[in-house]
């Protein structure tokens with residue numbers, strides 16, 4: 001006689017589905033708002049100086065595969081794409097990834113003339129890409145928002161090529177005390193770590209050649225500049241003088257196995 005299987009429903013008919021947004025959905029909502037207010041494009045003005053200095057250190061070669069993690073409106077992705085374009089080593093590809101679909105939409109609209117850029121909507125917590133792919137990764141002003149930085153680093157390690165290089169640029173960190181002035185103004189939670197803590201975090205994830213340095217922002221601040229993020233123009237100038245934290249690291253010369261293969 002066939003056994004009777006009773007399947008019990010785990011949801012009651014009148015149960016209200018849980019609408020609490022996940023941490024990624026909160027980020028998506030908040031940065032979609034930024035995007036619709038035009039903040040994505042405005043960030044180019046605020047981050048260009050420190051990003052150009054970082055891109056110089058990235059030593060990009062034609063043919064390389066590059067990830068711009070938390071690409072926003074895509075202006076830095078386009079800078080990378082020009083440098084990694086066609087070359088003797090092959091066809092360079094740049095991927096811009098962002099958790100805000102509205103940022104991705106705007107980035108795509110502004111990048112029509114490029115044939116080596118792909119913008120992808122997704123999260124640093126689960127990078128929708130294959131193992132061992134990217135030669136270089138840039139992330140500008142995005143890393144301290146990631147709900148689980150350990151998971152994001154594990155994902156970066158997975159998708160980076162053997163000996164791939166990682167460049168994380170962040171303005172909000174403990175050793176620049178002026179940056180702490182805008183923590184309370186942000187509508188999503190952020191991590192506030194020190195340079196030493198970040199270095200330790202990268203080492204714990206088996207990254208090699210971990211290095212940190214400060215990248216001052218040399219753009220002048222006009223006397224009539226209106227700041228809502230800082231208590232005063234003097235504080236803003238002091239913040240720029242100390243500068244952003246640049247974290248640099250390499251993946252060791254090893255390949256991550258593709259999923260589904262167990263190594264014994």
Ligand SMILES: C[S@@+](CC[C@H](N)C(=O)[O-])C[C@H]1O[C@@H](n2cnc3c(N)ncnc32)[C@H](O)[C@@H]1O
Nearest residue numbers: 031043070071072098099100123124140142145
């Ligand atoms: C301050 S903006 C910087 C954008 C861009 N890099 C720039 O400099 O203009 C931070 C960006 O990180 C993205 N972001 C935040 N959390 C993310 C996550 N978990 N995964 C991917 N992107 C994320 C946001 O959507 C936003 O576009």
